[in-house]
Amino acid sequence: MHKSGFVTIIGNPNVGKSTLVNNLLGEKLSIITPKAQTTRHRLLGILSHKDYQIVFSDTPGVLQPKYKLQDAMMSYVRESLDDSDFIIYMVDSNKNQLADEGIQKILVEVDKKILVLVNKIDLVLQDEVSELVEFWQKKFINSLVFPISALNKYNLQTVLDTIINNLPEAPAYFPKDIFTDRSVRFIISEIIREKIFKRYTKEIPYSSEVVVESFKEKEKIIEINCIIYVERTSQKGILIGKNGAALTSLGSSARRDIQNFLKKKVFLGLYIKVLKDWKKKNKDLKNFGYIKK
16 A cells, blocks of 8 residues: 655745755755745655655745735645645744634635644743644644644654555655655755845845756766846845955855755856846746746
8 A cells, every 4th residue: 555645834934834844854855044935936845655655845935915926926825735635734833823814714715634733832831832732723623733843853753644644545646766846956046045045134035036047067067057136236236245245155155055965066156137026027927937838
């Protein structure tokens, strides 16, 4: 008997969805930063075993869209819910989230099995953990509710066992030797975007998009050239920094991570172009892969 299925992880921005997926996979699939809206795409993480295959969908945090890019991000969430065999609704120990009814309405509409995970319990007292679990159990009477710490891997084996128990019998959907359906170029662009999110503030991370223009594998080195698109000329100047210092530092940090990923020496060229208001234009969003052509 072999089990396979699609598991969607849904929740508010910055609740820990990407950390959960990475630690369940044992691989760094999704980039992680303290900033909300770091995840923009629907990312498939594939966990394979001789008896099962779990295809996780790491989705953007649910929000009220303010521009076309965020519309596309929310379409990934809806698509992922439609395709799923099992849903993980992830909340955290921040009590301000208890008043958020938006996601709960979405989940009622899809009418599928749901596992509620209360994340970041390492940040609150044990009595508060019990109160939070009780609160969410009343909201989802027919679902299991587990307290976890995705960062510290607390209770993740219980989560994994529960998922496997709820998977349908089916053959593997993907080859067993891959951990994502995404290309190497995509992962490289995400590594660079993660560095931008961590190193820059205000609008810079949210106005940047990274595209791998060329990837040439030679005998001793891989030559990679990337374009970082921004929306304003002023943003280009901030990314470059005085005498190019900021961009040089960004490139050095990204190159180290890319070399660790590819297990080979890398030359990384970063170039910046201004593409005005790209987040609001369907044509640009299609070119960047956010909207299907």
